[in-house]
Amino acid sequence: MDLTLESGQSLSTRANWIKWIVLTLISFVAGYAVVLMYAQNETIFALLTLVIVASGVVIFAREDTYSHRYIYPGIAAMVVFIIFPLMYTIGIAFTNYSGTNQLTFERVQKQFLSKTYQQPNSVYQFELYQLDNDQIQLHFEKQGERYSTPVINLSASEKVTLASTTLEKTGEKAPLRFIIQNRKTLGQLTIISSDGFPLTMSGLREFSSTTPLYELQEDQITLVSLLDGSVLKPNMETGFYQNIDENGTFVGREISPGFVVSTGWDNFTRIFLDKGIQGPFIQIFIWTVIFAGLTVLFTLALGLVLASIVQWDELKGKAVYRMLLILPYAVPAFISILIFKGLFNQSFGEINQLLEGMFNLKINWFTDPYMAKTMILIVNTWLGYPYIMILCMGLLKSIPTDLYEASAIDGAGPIDNFFKITLPLMMKPLTPLLIASFAFNFNNFVLIQLLTNGAPDIIGSSTPAGHTDLLVSYTYRIAFEGGGGQDFGLASAIATLIFIVVGGLALLNLRVSKNQQA
Amino acid sequence: MAIVKSKNEKNRVWFAHLFLWVFCAAILFPLLMVIAISFREGNFASGSLIPSDPTLEHWKLALGMVVTHADGSITNPPFPVLLWLWNSIKVAGITSIIIVALSTTCAYAFARMKFAGKKVLLEGMLIFQMFPAVLALVALYALFDKVGQYIPFLGLNTHGGLIFAYLGGIALHVWTIKGYFETIDKSLEEAASLDGATPWQTFRMILLPLSVPILAVVFILSFVGAITEVPVASILLVDVDKYTLAVGMQQYLYPQNYLWGDFAAAAVLSALPITAVFLLAQKWLVGGLTAGGNKG
Numbered sequence: 054m055d056l057t058l059e060s061g062q063s064l065s066t067r068a069n070w071i072k073w074i075v076l077t078l079i080s081f082v083a084g085y086a087v088v089l090m091y092a093q094n095e096t097i098f099a100l101l102t103l104v105i106v107a108s109g110v111v112i113f114a115r116e117d118t119y120s121h122r123y124i125y126p127g128i129a130a131m132v133v134f135i136i137f138p139l140m141y142t143i144g145i146a147f148t149n150y151s152g153t154n155q156l157t158f159e160r161v162q163k164q165f166l167s168k169t170y171q172q173p174n175s176v177y178q179f180e181l182y183q184l185d186n187d188q189i190q191l192h193f194e195k196q197g198e199r200y201s202t203p204v205i206n207l208s209a210s211e212k213v214t215l216a217s218t219t220l221e222k223t224g225e226k227a228p229l230r231f232i233i234q235n236r237k238t239l240g241q242l243t244i245i246s247s248d249g250f251p252l253t254m255s256g257l258r259e260f261s262s263t264t265p266l267y268e269l270q271e272d273q274i275t276l277v278s279l280l281d282g283s284v285l286k287p288n289m290e291t292g293f294y295q296n297i298d299e300n301g302t303f304v305g306r307e308i309s310p311g312f313v314v315s316t317g318w319d320n321f322t323r324i325f326l327d328k329g330i331q332g333p334f335i336q337i338f339i340w341t342v343i344f345a346g347l348t349v350l351f352t353l354a355l356g357l358v359l360a361s362i363v364q365w366d367e368l369k370g371k372a373v374y375r376m377l378l379i380l381p382y383a384v385p386a387f388i389s390i391l392i393f394k395g396l397f398n399q400s401f402g403e404i405n406q407l408l409e410g411m412f413n414l415k416i417n418w419f420t421d422p423y424m425a426k427t428m429i430l431i432v433n434t435w436l437g438y439p440y441i442m443i444l445c446m447g448l449l450k451s452i453p454t455d456l457y458e459a460s461a462i463d464g465a466g467p468i469d470n471f472f473k474i475t476l477p478l479m480m481k482p483l484t485p486l487l488i489a490s491f492a493f494n495f496n497n498f499v500l501i502q503l504l505t506n507g508a509p510d511i512i513g514s515s516t517p518a519g520h521t522d523l524l525v526s527y528t529y530r531i532a533f534e535g536g537g538g539q540d541f542g543l544a545s546a547i548a549t550l551i552f553i554v555v556g557g558l559a560l561l562n563l564r565v566s567k568n569q570q571a
Numbered sequence: 572m573a574i575v576k577s578k579n580e581k582n583r584v585w586f587a588h589l590f591l592w593v594f595c596a597a598i599l600f601p602l603l604m605v606i607a608i609s610f611r612e613g614n615f616a617s618g619s620l621i622p623s624d625p626t627l628e629h630w631k632l633a634l635g636m637v638v639t640h641a642d643g644s645i646t647n648p649p650f651p652v653l654l655w656l657w658n659s660i661k662v663a664g665i666t667s668i669i670i671v672a673l674s675t676t677c678a679y680a681f682a683r684m685k686f687a688g689k690k691v692l693l694e695g696m697l698i699f700q701m702f703p704a705v706l707a708l709v710a711l712y713a714l715f716d717k718v719g720q721y722i723p724f725l726g727l728n729t730h731g732g733l734i735f736a737y738l739g740g741i742a743l744h745v746w747t748i749k750g751y752f753e754t755i756d757k758s759l760e761e762a763a764s765l766d767g768a769t770p771w772q773t774f775r776m777i778l779l780p781l782s783v784p785i786l787a788v789v790f791i792l793s794f795v796g797a798i799t800e801v802p803v804a805s806i807l808l809v810d811v812d813k814y815t816l817a818v819g820m821q822q823y824l825y826p827q828n829y830l831w832g833d834f835a836a837a838a839v840l841s842a843l844p845i846t847a848v849f850l851l852a853q854k855w856l857v858g859g860l861t862a863g864g865n866k867g
Contacts (some may be wrong), residue, residue: 110579118686119770120686122694123676123677124681128677128696130673130739131699134711135739138711139699146832150709304629359594362591374595376853377598379853380850383846388820391821392604395831403608489701496705503821528705529708529784531710563697563717
């Protein structure tokens with residue numbers, strides 16, 4: 054006994070050593086990465102790494118957090134992929150982050166400082182003469198004057214000075230193809246003109262002298278144009294560099310690229326006050342609520358009725374019916390939605406062909422707002438009723454059968470049974486599930502994206518918006534669809550509002566299910 | 572129970588059958604139609620439910636074969652459907668294995684241990700799970716752009732990154748497994764720990780073997796979930812060769828390139844394995860859904 058205990062202990066001390074070495078190593082690597090990220094101005098990501106790694110190291114190092122070791126990986130995954138993106142999105146909502154304002158101020162300033170312009174009267178036409186394999190000589194001409202470089206080696210990029218010349222050109226004139234092939238090497242050549250300006254290749258047939266366009270002033274933000282002497286200052290409200298006049302007020306147009314600045318509650322006030330956004334937003338919000346509500350109602354009605362019928366003892370072939378009825382749930386949704394998209398197609402779709410043949414009807418499923426909404430509800434009911442049916446089949450078993458026997462003695466029919474026994478008894482356990490279903494459909498992005506992509510469009514909207522868009526797909530389109538410029542800030546503001554709605558639903562759901570357990 | 576069936580009752584049974592027949596026909600119409608369309612000639616032809624002149628051209632294209640027409644012209648497969656199917660299965664398979672591992676260990680601690688912040692964490696997980704990833708796509712894109720700079724195989728346009736992104740969705744599974752663990756009697760584990768087993772040993776040797784059915788349910792649910800996920804995959808994956816089915820299938824039905832017949836064959840081909848798995852696992856899934864549902 055003693056022996057085994059001892060060997061067990063030495064094993065555990067060795068394991069302990071390994072654990073501490075691994076933890077130390079992880080801390081060092083992560084610490085280095087955090088410093089690196091912080092140095093590159095990626096404060097948010099540095100913070101995320103720090104929190105995740107530090108909490109992990111603490112949990113695995115301490116003995117009294119043994120239980121937390123089991124939940125750490127799962128919770129860490131949730132923090133990184135759900136909670137962090139959520140916080141980040143809320144953060145974006147308070148900035149002007151968009152297609153035109155994507156970079157940080159420092160990066161934009163760097164871009165301005167790397168802009169160059171061509172000095173007037175500095176363009177030299179050139180011809181390239183090949184003497185030997187890598188030996189070349191460049192001959193320049195400007196305003197009738199001829200200049201030549203000494204013979205240079207193509208593979209070694211050197212600095213050479215031009216000299217005025219009248220000598221004959223020797224060697225073979227290289228074709229344009231040769232210049233294109235060696236464009237990169239030639240681009241690295243710096244040639245000093247006879248009056249002392251550095252020349253670089255600015256075209257396939259010319260070299261010219263270029264100099265920086267802007268000069269940074271001592272305050273580290275003001276730029277002065279060396280071309281015309283105008284003064285640029287960053288406008289911290291719009292996130293663009295702009296010209297200023299003598300009094301220091303911003304004049305003239307905004308110069309791209311813009312940078313990200315904090316805009317406070319601007320994006321939120323835009324949702325409610327900007328006419329081009331407020332109108333579609335309210336319209337889409339109402340449709341989203343109607344859509345989610347009607348979906349829950351239709352799927353519940355169908356699911357509960359079908360579950361009641363399929364559970365009926367007298368009915369033969371229940372298993373087959375059950376299988377067939379579950380089928381829409383078994384086919385991956387992205388495939389069945391696309392199938393419906395094709396079937397409902399206005400010109401070639403089978404549904405319109407059928408309707409035309411039978412009733413001489415031709416319905417504009419994708420261009421008429423009401424028909425588009427009808428189509429979406431039909432498709433979503435098809436997709437959604439099997440889930441409710443499965444849930445109801447499980448819950449129906451818990452209703453005591455003697456209730457039905459008693460009602461049969463009283464002479465009640467199946468319809469009475471359904472409305473007076475089944476429905477009231479089912480509503481209580483179903484409520485949290487229905488709230489969850491409402492929340493899911495409130496955000497049913499895939500259905501809209503694959504079926505209509507929001508079509509038909511709402512006219513007079515300043516952002517991409519359609520009659521069948523739900524809030525989520527509307528948000529997605531503001532962020533990722535071009536047209537009016539990708540407005541990540543506004544999209545995030547709407548996303549934040551949706552977060553609040555969904556969070557409220559989740560809390561409500563939790564309370565309802567708690568009441569039931571009590 | 573009524574022993575003598577009234578005539579009324581018999582009529583009701585007939586009516587129920589009739590109703591179910593009509594209803595099933597309406598429900599199955601789109602699925603049958605798409606199978607019929609996959610055997611029709613061309614991408615625009617109309618026809619009846621049973622094609623008059625069946626052809627295998629769409630199926631050949633879906634399987635990646637080149638079709639030679641009667642007039643000698645050649646049609647190349649428009650998209651690598653089988654590759655997409657393989658991508659989907661690969662991503663979903665690895666995702667669900669990791670999700671099962673993460674959520675079982677989590678659920679074990681929540682079901683059997685006492686620790687600080689347990690209730691807050693459990694409820695917090697459930698609330699945060701309800702926020703759709705679509706709304707945080709800008710943030711997810713930025714996140715994976717950043718991750719890719721340090722760990723290239725987890726960056727944008729990689730399957731590793733996509734799998735990583737799906738790992739956040741474990742809350743519902745944790746609740747489902749936790750509910751199942753709580754139905755298992757604790758006495759076996761208590762006996763084992765009296766004999767000197769560590770919590771990890773009791774978890775691995777006693778609880779896990781008893782929980783295989785619920786782990787299968789969670790595996791299938793997360794597998795189906797990962798296969799049918801569209802928004803995150805379509806933001807993270809850029810190359811056509813990297814697409815999963817859920818991203819790729821949309822390519823067939825753009826108005827400027829409308830390949831209805833080819834789509835039908837590809838859709839049937841790719842839906843078949845997933846649907847088959849789902850129907851085979853149906854019995855357990857129904858149990859798992861209701862169990863998870865009752866709890867959350």
